[in-house]
Amino acid sequence: MDRKSYDNSLLRQAMSMERYAKIVYDAVLPQVEKLPMKEVWDAQKIFISGCGDSWLAGIAAKAAFESVTKIETNPMRAIEFSRILSNKNLGYSPNTPLVILISFSGSGSRVVECARRCNKYGANTIAITNNPDSLLGKECRYCICTGLPKGDEYQPGLITYNASMITLFLIALRIGRVRNKISYLECEDMQKELLEHISRCQKEYEGFAERAFAIAQRWKDLKAEDFIGDYSDYATAYFGSAKVIECFGGYTTYDDSEDWCHINYFLSDPERIGRVVVANEDTPSYKRLKETIAAVKILQSPCVIISDAKKEEFPDTMEVFSFPKAKYFWMQPLVQHIPFDMIAGYIAEIKGIPNFRKDDERYAAMGDQRSGEIVVL
Amino acid sequence: MAYMETIKLETTFEGMHDVTQEVQDVIRKSGIQEGIAVINCNHTTAGIIITSFWDKRGHVDIQEELDKLIPLRYDYRHDFDTPTDAAGHIKSAICGTGMTLIVHEGRAMLGSSQGILFCEFDGPRSRKFFVKVIPDL
Amino acid sequence: MVFTKEYELVTGRDLLTKITSKVDEAIKESGIKDGIVVVETRYSTAGILKISRHGEEILDDIVREMRRIVPARINYYHQDSPENAAGHIKSALYGSSVSLILKDGRLYCEDSQDLYFAEYDGPRNRTYAVCVMGEKA
Numbered sequence A: 001m002d003r004k005s006y007d008n009s010l011l012r013q014a015m016s017m018e019r020y021a022k023i024v025y026d027a028v029l030p031q032v033e034k035l036p037m038k039e040v041w042d043a044q045k046i047f048i049s050g051c052g053d054s055w056l057a058g059i060a061a062k063a064a065f066e067s068v069t070k071i072e073t074n075p076m077r078a079i080e081f082s083r084i085l086s087n088k089n090l091g092y093s094p095n096t097p098l099v100i101l102i103s104f105s106g107s108g109s110r111v112v113e114c115a116r117r118c119n120k121y122g123a124n125t126i127a128i129t130n131n132p133d134s135l136l137g138k139e140c141r142y143c144i145c146t147g148l149p150k151g152d153e154y155q156p157g158l159i160t161y162n163a164s165m166i167t168l169f170l171i172a173l174r175i176g177r178v179r180n181k182i183s184y185l186e187c188e189d190m191q192k193e194l195l196e197h198i199s200r201c202q203k204e205y206e207g208f209a210e211r212a213f214a215i216a217q218r219w220k221d222l223k224a225e226d227f228i229g230d231y232s233d234y235a236t237a238y239f240g241s242a243k244v245i246e247c248f249g250g251y252t253t254y255d256d257s258e259d260w261c262h263i264n265y266f267l268s269d270p271e272r273i274g275r276v277v278v279a280n281e282d283t284p285s286y287k288r289l290k291e292t293i294a295a296v297k298i299l300q301s302p303c304v305i306i307s308d309a310k311k312e313e314f315p316d317t318m319e320v321f322s323f324p325k326a327k328y329f330w331m332q333p334l335v336q337h338i339p340f341d342m343i344a345g346y347i348a349e350i351k352g353i354p355n356f357r358k359d360d361e362r363y364a365a366m367g368d369q370r371s372g373e374i375v376v377l
Numbered sequence B: 001m002a003y004m005e006t007i008k009l010e011t012t013f014e015g016m017h018d019v020t021q022e023v024q025d026v027i028r029k030s031g032i033q034e035g036i037a038v039i040n041c042n043h044t045t046a047g048i049i050i051t052s053f054w055d056k057r058g059h060v061d062i063q064e065e066l067d068k069l070i071p072l073r074y075d076y077r078h079d080f081d082t083p084t085d086a087a088g089h090i091k092s093a094i095c096g097t098g099m100t101l102i103v104h105e106g107r108a109m110l111g112s113s114q115g116i117l118f119c120e121f122d123g124p125r126s127r128k129f130f131v132k133v134i135p136d137l
Numbered sequence C: 001m002v003f004t005k006e007y008e009l010v011t012g013r014d015l016l017t018k019i020t021s022k023v024d025e026a027i028k029e030s031g032i033k034d035g036i037v038v039v040e041t042r043y044s045t046a047g048i049l050k051i052s053r054h055g056e057e058i059l060d061d062i063v064r065e066m067r068r069i070v071p072a073r074i075n076y077y078h079q080d081s082p083e084n085a086a087g088h089i090k091s092a093l094y095g096s097s098v099s100l101i102l103k104d105g106r107l108y109c110e111d112s113q114d115l116y117f118a119e120y121d122g123p124r125n126r127t128y129a130v131c132v133m134g135e136k137a
Helices: A009-015 A017-032 A037-042 A053-068 A078-084 A109-121 A135-139 A159-178 A184-202 A205-219 A233-248 A257-262 A286-299 A329-334 A338-351 B020-030 B056-069 B083-095 C020-030 C057-069 C082-094
Strands: A046-050 A073-077 A098-102 A124-129 A142-145 A224-228 A251-255 A273-278 A303-307 A319-322 B003-010 B016-018 B035-041 B046-052 B098-104 B114-120 B126-135 C002-010 C016-018 C032-040 C046-052 C097-103 C113-119 C125-136
Touching: A009 A017, A009 A205, A009 A338, A017 A142, A017 A159, A017 A184, A037 A159, A037 B083, A046 A053, A046 A078, A046 A109, A053 A073, A053 A098, A053 A159, A053 A233, A053 A329, A073 A078, A078 A109, A098 A109, A098 A159, A109 A124, A109 A135, A124 A135, A124 A159, A135 A142, A159 A184, A159 A329, A184 A329, A205 A319, A205 A338, A224 A233, A224 A257, A233 A251, A233 A273, A233 A329, A233 A338, A251 A257, A257 A286, A273 A286, A286 A303, A303 A338, B003 B020, B016 B056, B020 B035, B020 B114, B020 B126, B035 B046, B046 B056, B046 B083, B046 B098, B056 B083, B056 B114, B114 B126, C002 C020, C016 C057, C020 C032, C020 C113, C020 C125, C046 C057, C046 C082, C046 C097, C057 C082, C113 C125
Parallel strands: A046 A073, A046 A098, A098 A124, A124 A142, A224 A251, A224 A273, A273 A303, A303 A319
Antiparallel strands: B003 B126, B016 B114, B035 B098, B035 B126, B046 B114, C002 C125, C016 C113, C032 C097, C032 C125, C046 C113
């Protein structure tokens, strides 16, 4: 099989990540620097919300926010934030909490609903969107535009996911700097490292694509894909799982290392379930992840490991995608979703399945149901 | 019989809210002609003062001068909340959170230029203060 | 003749780094015995200070007073960060260069004062220059 004839959107996006990262970085940095010092100081708590990949970007950035700003940061599902979270959490003190709402289009009903709820109770809001003229952009107190060129290829989401993460990281750095939790020198180094880490990893992608294509051929007829990751790497696991569904409508699950050992471990036909584990050495739960990997070995599941550790750390039966170490561990979610994006893209292409089941008109109906009625509680 | 009422208000950031009329209304409702009225708010980042009510720009001057004396530094030792909160505690302590007024002929005895101002040192917030009117024995 | 030399240093938060020996070194290297020495930094959140040699506690007092006079407020118009905004003002007020008199191969202030590089938004990588102007003996 010739890999070149199985080109696909996710692969193309992965290969152009470095270029888009620079575009987003240059567009976002000057906007972030305008966030007023008083309001940055008034934020006693941070919420990050959005739908789908946007919410995952919040989870991916949790470690960054907590390590750089030292402020409690809660990524929260849009439906929980807009309909379930108690009012007591909103606007209990001036300009707090700081609520960051993410939507590429800026038109998703649920995030708009979140913004309106914040306005009603006095929380501060920042929109991250590619469309500042959107409902979300107008509803939030501040709007940061990710600056991606219109009309490029962004489906299934990958570049947009990265744009959200880069923007979140830059906001975290701004907050850390204003609150003097990081010095000018550290801030400058972290900003530089953001782009440099992406560039360093980009060099690996040609080799990754080769291996992803080989794995896709072996994995295309598996029953399901099961993803495992902790803390901010949970976002990487969940994102991989989302790509399985978006790309080829596969069956998939995701969990953290601890609960996986309690629940998903017992899935039947383990030798027909592909397992993907994100296990970085600096993750506080690294030891638990290695125990989980040992359990996967006992079950004889085909397994892909995504890690910044050496290949020799893991059983030799497993496929390891080794990433360069990030100078700041919280940057890893930026890049570590790439191997499975490639695998999912190739499986869809090999099986001849269009993204988002475009071959079946029943799925088209979701277009209308996606937004739903806006309710402000 | 003494009489008490709670007055609620929605403040703005560093807002100076004239509450003279509200206080006079409570005294009138109490029906007490001679005695004292005690005003107090239960907040630590707000204050109640008497100043001229004529020129609102003068109120901005008060906030600005307080800001010079007690700047919105981020390095106060009190770092539980925010710089505005930490400075607000000090401004509130200096201005005081209440006062006692003399009630005569059914009204608080204030000069023709004197107004009672609720000073917000943080905000916007939902605030309240209490007025108790006590008749002479 | 004119002799100029640039030095690098890594600063810390609120750190006053003694640079007298570097200035002496530049003077020696220049071979100039009589003239004027200028020490300057081109950063706008740092400065050069000439400070008494009477005990380390003076340095602590200076840092504290500089912060008291120009507090790291959150409401400057310049909205980079409180330390940075205050740093610009400190640098402008407290000076970013000093001129010294060189006589018979000795600094006029040599017995009583030291030269310091003052950091107002550190830690950072900084540079400063020493320029010696005058005549070789």
